[in-house]
Amino acid sequence: MKVLLAIARRIDAVNDTLGRWIAWLTLIMVLVTVIVVVLRYGFSIGFIWMQESVRFMHCFVFLLCAAYTLLHNGHVRVDIFYAKMNERGKARVDIVGTVLFLIPVCVAILIYSYDYVLNSWGVMEGSLEERGLHAVYLLKTCIWIFAISMIAQGVSRIVHCTALLLGDDSTRPTEEGEIF
Secondary structure, eight states: OHHHHHHHHHHHHHHHHHHHHHHHHHHHHHHHHHHHHIIIIIHOOOOHHHHHHHHHHHHHHHHHSHHHHHHTTOSOOOOSSGGGSOHHHHHHHHHHHIIIIIHHHHHHHHHHHHHHHHHHHHTTOOOSSTTSOSOHHHHHHHHHHHHHHHHHHHHHHHHHHHHHHTTOGGGSOOSTTOOO
């Protein structure tokens, strides 16, 4: 179990670092959006590449920070029973939810996006606009990164929850709202 916990902590560290770095794109995205609006409506100047960069950053923030959000227990859930459960009950629910829902959905995303992403890389898909960003294939690759990072974080969650159920105190919550 110690080896699995070490691997789970490594997954947590990777997703935490990725999430913290990518989250800064939110600020940049807001600033670029303000610049686009000021240029467009204040000076009647528009740059397609700048508008598309906002869409790219939006994609990066949501897809690449999803595992970070899962790590920090920040995804929306309907807490009818879960909020009232003790740590062991929550661990059981998290294991079942991860095995029955999270991992199968992410595997389906990988399977169904396989040709979509590969075809985009095959033609080095770019923007439909002449002066747009010509790296749409990179944007579509984020679908795979999203699914893989969510599966990895799901496996990490299963390991942490199993350790908790087996009585390992090192997986106890560290902060309010955080499980691991």
